[in-house]
Amino acid sequence: MDGILALAANNLLSPIILSFALGLFAALARSELTIPEAVAKGLSIYLLFAIGFKGGVAVSDNGLDAKLIWTLVAGGVLSFVLPLIAFLLLRILSRLDAVNAAAVAAHYGSISIVTFVAGTSVLQSSGIASEGYMVAVAAVMEAPAILSALWLISRGSDGGRMDAGLWREILLNGSIVLLVGSFLIGAATGQKGLSEIGPFIVAPFKGVLCLFLLDMGLVAGRGLRNARGTITIGLLAFGILMPLISSMIGLVAGLILGLSLGGVVLLMVLSASASYIAVPAAMRVAVPEADPAVYLTLSLGVTFPFNLTLGIPLYLAVASTFIGG
Amino acid sequence: MDGILALAANNLLSPIILSFALGLFAALARSELTIPEAVAKGLSIYLLFAIGFKGGVAVSDNGLDAKLIWTLVAGGVLSFVLPLIAFLLLRILSRLDAVNAAAVAAHYGSISIVTFVAGTSVLQSSGIASEGYMVAVAAVMEAPAILSALWLISRGSDGGRMDAGLWREILLNGSIVLLVGSFLIGAATGQKGLSEIGPFIVAPFKGVLCLFLLDMGLVAGRGLRNARGTITIGLLAFGILMPLISSMIGLVAGLILGLSLGGVVLLMVLSASASYIAVPAAMRVAVPEADPAVYLTLSLGVTFPFNLTLGIPLYLAVASTFIGG
Amino acid sequence: MDGILALAANNLLSPIILSFALGLFAALARSELTIPEAVAKGLSIYLLFAIGFKGGVAVSDNGLDAKLIWTLVAGGVLSFVLPLIAFLLLRILSRLDAVNAAAVAAHYGSISIVTFVAGTSVLQSSGIASEGYMVAVAAVMEAPAILSALWLISRGSDGGRMDAGLWREILLNGSIVLLVGSFLIGAATGQKGLSEIGPFIVAPFKGVLCLFLLDMGLVAGRGLRNARGTITIGLLAFGILMPLISSMIGLVAGLILGLSLGGVVLLMVLSASASYIAVPAAMRVAVPEADPAVYLTLSLGVTFPFNLTLGIPLYLAVASTFIGG
Amino acid sequence: METHKAKRVAIIIEAPMERRLTDALAAAGVTGFSILPVLGGSGKSGQWSREGQLGRSGMMQVVCIIRPERLDDLLQAAFKVVERHMGVVTVSDCEVLRAERF
Amino acid sequence: METHKAKRVAIIIEAPMERRLTDALAAAGVTGFSILPVLGGSGKSGQWSREGQLGRSGMMQVVCIIRPERLDDLLQAAFKVVERHMGVVTVSDCEVLRAERF
Amino acid sequence: METHKAKRVAIIIEAPMERRLTDALAAAGVTGFSILPVLGGSGKSGQWSREGQLGRSGMMQVVCIIRPERLDDLLQAAFKVVERHMGVVTVSDCEVLRAERF
Numbered sequence A, B, C: 001m002d003g004i005l006a007l008a009a010n011n012l013l014s015p016i017i018l019s020f021a022l023g024l025f026a027a028l029a030r031s032e033l034t035i036p037e038a039v040a041k042g043l044s045i046y047l048l049f050a051i052g053f054k055g056g057v058a059v060s061d062n063g064l065d066a067k068l069i070w071t072l073v074a075g076g077v078l079s080f081v082l083p084l085i086a087f088l089l090l091r092i093l094s095r096l097d098a099v100n101a102a103a104v105a106a107h108y109g110s111i112s113i114v115t116f117v118a119g120t121s122v123l124q125s126s127g128i129a130s131e132g133y134m135v136a137v138a139a140v141m142e143a144p145a146i147l148s149a150l151w152l153i154s155r156g157s158d159g160g161r162m163d164a165g166l167w168r169e170i171l172l173n174g175s176i177v178l179l180v181g182s183f184l185i186g187a188a189t190g191q192k193g194l195s196e197i198g199p200f201i202v203a204p205f206k207g208v209l210c211l212f213l214l215d216m217g218l219v220a221g222r223g224l225r226n227a228r229g230t231i232t233i234g235l236l237a238f239g240i241l242m243p244l245i246s247s248m249i250g251l252v253a254g255l256i257l258g259l260s261l262g263g264v265v266l267l268m269v270l271s272a273s274a275s276y277i278a279v280p281a282a283m284r285v286a287v288p289e290a291d292p293a294v295y296l297t298l299s300l301g302v303t304f305p306f307n308l309t310l311g312i313p314l315y316l317a318v319a320s321t322f323i324g325g
Numbered sequence D, E, F: 001m002e003t004h005k006a007k008r009v010a011i012i013i014e015a016p017m018e019r020r021l022t023d024a025l026a027a028a029g030v031t032g033f034s035i036l037p038v039l040g041g042s043g044k045s046g047q048w049s050r051e052g053q054l055g056r057s058g059m060m061q062v063v064c065i066i067r068p069e070r071l072d073d074l075l076q077a078a079f080k081v082v083e084r085h086m087g088v089v090t091v092s093d094c095e096v097l098r099a100e101r102f
């Protein structure tokens, strides 16, 4: 228990978390501080490229693990199943109608790559290794949740929410393509590739992450300010309970798969995290009647900061008791 | 004297100054070279974050100096008082009406963070240490000058130029929040934080500064080109005399406070520098009848290059004779 | 022969080329992945600044070579002459009318700085030195081709396509000013300047290049998708034959000038590469009746990837047989 | 100078719907349009701005200049896409130079 | 398709005044508007462009579609903000689809 | 509030021609205009978007509000520049506040 607290405190005092807090404060205090949209997109392209590449290099170092395929399959199944649990929990805890509940649920089956990055960064400072292919698992987990939510919505009624265009948009959305693509580039070029571009994607990584989290704090803060009233106590409870439940399911999956300590933690983090880029865009197209203020505020304003600050250290602590650091 | 010249020559031949000169040349020659606005904003966010963070780490290293509070107070007083002097000088040297003179004066009480950064960079290459909290002093000096100028304008007449919104905008403007915020993050995380994000905010710093100054050269050059006719000989004289006077007042304040050589130089640089971001925005809201071409051209087209090239080495030379290198 | 293949294979497996391939794939698969325009411009400013600066430092190290002037002159002549050859070849291989053929020809006399950068990067990983001033040659080669193409078009008819404004735009276009400017800054500040900003412009360079090529792949892929039908077999053949011919002319020029192996290769690369920024903009102004889809697709969609993947290793292999590695 | 009567249709729509809208326009035979950025705004669903935007997609504006007799086709096509979505569709009169291009 | 008469008000104003303008609009009961970027321009105070802009704030355009009977309230509110400042206010006629949303 | 009749001219033109257009406007005595970005579009020469743009220059929109009696001068000046180039020129009626500024 002391260990968890020390870990959490240590995590809370990192420049990364404090940058998020600064952004949150600035937005809530109505400061004019903003990160231009193009810069924020540029930072996220950098992060996706770097994290994918490094994952690929790790795979090229350690060779292809027999567990790889099973872990990818498990990721897809988790992403599909978690929304069903989220949907049930929402119907119990809140008064959201089925459409809004399903839209929220989709976000919790999918993942947040920044939460994943924050997880790897905590592992790294604790000196814990993890499977390089967890990046590929992250990519696999982005989309199935959307399918599952659309199924929840159209049970019995028209299934006409998915057109071919939407499918292509979801599967080829920018972050999946960039993550998988740079993963493959990293796997193909290995240590030799890393030695060429390492000074760009390794050393400055955490600093860039700070600026990115500053922006996420700003965006989350503005969202919270505008969403006063939208988020009830029930929804708030959901936003914290759901990642706890998901992470436990992720833990079980990780233990069954026989992943390393780091791999289990990352699978817990992926399960616990909620999307705020790919899924919202898909929901606007397929489920325009759902209120974006609800799902975005929950995902980015409640669950994201919870995972970032308390969740990740907690998942690490829990996984450690099962696997032994 | 030789020392000053050598220092100035050395300073003039740095990539930083030459990048500014390149931008100036390109703009005056009407080249289409531009730095996209979003990139320029991104660079300035990087610089503010890095400078604030490093200042905070320095404070966490050296502990809180008893002088800190007094230096902050002195900064506030300087920022409030310098506009009054600037106002008098303008009324003597130029034919600006009271409103325009006050608007210009506000800029000279406030500060330019890039001039400050250039100052720290000269100190650094001369191996001179300075108080880490000078960054916080920079933040404190941004706003009081605005108040002082508005008081000059509204003496006797309506005081209705400040609304609560404007106050909040000034005190929570992006650069103050980012500077103070990253300063606090640096102070809280100290060397440990620095070791995490150092490769991002330390090593590439001067290179980023070059690109930023390239942009400032472009912007200053375009401003000068458009402002032909606006800047009289009297105003030009003001743009060079005023930083000399301010820096001497800064020198006295620094000596009284008992700052280190580096600290005195930075206080001189802050006093001598003129704002071109926060104050102009405030003036457009509160004093729309003042002509932006006058205050922006003076601040960015005259005083900024003067400080950057000759001013900083001069202030360092003068301070050295009082304190001894 | 084996050497060429190994070199080409090695080149094809670099993160730089694979990033281009990723962009190409994403665009052809209609992914929504995009790099914001401002970020792409920011990356290109970084690359131009870094490459110019490093070239200048190299010149300041090695002193001014007697060959410098002659190489610059040769660059200018090549840029002027190559469009005439391109024009003839196009009239033979394709059915383009004279105006369109001349517009395409202009692109092949001018240069692509990214191809040049890719060339230096291949030289560097093969440990082959080159003349620092080749950067200046690149700058010199940007513009004469435009003049030559306009002469082709206006033979006999009105010569009124060039106004003074267009001249200034071409000669002072952003990339020439930045390249020459940073070259001069590098030459003036030498190793001392490099030690200040090296961590920014040297270590991360290749990583930045990856992101830039990702963007170029995206743009080329979208261009190819939209240009279905525009590019005939004849044009395709031109897009591959022309760089081969140009590079041989560049080889002869380099041998006559007595450049080092690296210098000869870079002159071949410059001759073989085709413009896709400066020349298209000039053509839109001076030759609006020419179809941009033709010249842009040829230059960026055919010749650029050819040079990047097969061309550069080939030029290096050929030059090596003449000079000896 | 000689000008011709035309209609200017401006459609403000969520960015993720942009491609669907332009595809629908193309299908209705409307091949001329321009896309303008929107930085922020306010409406029934509250206030938003591109820089503070959760999920960051925001809205765009599609502007079409068309011959008056083609207006109804265009509106019908646009309406099908906008129908269930946020968005504002306005039509106004204008004159164009070089009408042969439309 | 059925359309309804409306007014389109476009206000070009300095960026630092944007929030004051939209607050004033909200206070006058105007809840629908969009904000468009302006890259540069020219007027009495000379020429400017966003990329070469000293101080870099520049101008924005606020566009409101409103029912004709609400026009005067809006103009009054806007005028108070724009009065002492640079800026251009134009009004034109248009038609809207889905008028029930306004 | 009191408004005055004016004309709104909007010219969509290739970015490399922007300076030539604004110079021509200035030469014709038109000193008030604003430049708006265009992100993409479609026309006779096919579809384009700023982010996927080969060569990346794209198009811009120049908007001028002028007094009706000055319209023809403006159109003549604009036409000379646009003539051989891609681009769309539209004119519509509007009302302006503070007409003394035009």
Ligand SMILES: Nc1ncnc2c1ncn2[C@@H]1O[C@H](COP(=O)(O)O)[C@@H](O)[C@H]1O
Binding pocket: D012, D038, D040, D041, D042, D043, D044, D045, D046, D047, D048, D059, D085, D086, D087, D088, E031, E032, E033, E034, E035, E063, E064, E065, E066, E101, E102
């Ligand atoms: N009356 C209006 N005038 C201009 N833009 C509007 C108007 N109403 C809505 N919008 C734009 O359309 C977006 C969505 O509107 P709504 O669906 O009403 O929330 C707003 O955020 C604005 O950008």
Ligand SMILES: Nc1ncnc2c1ncn2[C@@H]1O[C@H](COP(=O)(O)O)[C@@H](O)[C@H]1O
Binding pocket: E012, E038, E040, E041, E042, E043, E044, E045, E046, E047, E048, E059, E085, E086, E087, E088, F031, F032, F033, F034, F035, F063, F064, F065, F066, F101, F102
């Ligand atoms: N007649 C006009 N048409 C379009 N935009 C204008 C006009 N006059 C002024 N503007 C815009 O408003 C800004 C300020 O105008 P001014 O206050 O006249 O300097 C200009 O820089 C333009 O962006």
Ligand SMILES: Nc1ncnc2c1ncn2[C@@H]1O[C@H](COP(=O)(O)O)[C@@H](O)[C@H]1O
Binding pocket: D031, D032, D033, D034, D035, D063, D064, D065, D066, D101, D102, F012, F038, F040, F041, F042, F043, F044, F045, F046, F047, F048, F059, F085, F086, F087, F088
């Ligand atoms: N009818 C139209 N309505 C709006 N914008 C248009 C129209 N036609 C052309 N444009 C714009 O002008 C550009 C060039 O048109 P074009 O010369 O027909 O290829 C297009 O890419 C659009 O951005």
Ligand code: NA
Binding pocket: A082, A107, A108, A109, A110, A111, A112, A246, A270, A271, A272, A273, A274, A275
């Ligand atoms: Na999840």
Ligand code: NA
Binding pocket: B082, B107, B108, B109, B110, B111, B246, B270, B271, B272, B273, B274
């Ligand atoms: Na000052």
Ligand code: NA
Binding pocket: C082, C107, C108, C109, C110, C111, C112, C246, C270, C271, C272, C273, C274, C275
């Ligand atoms: Na060439």
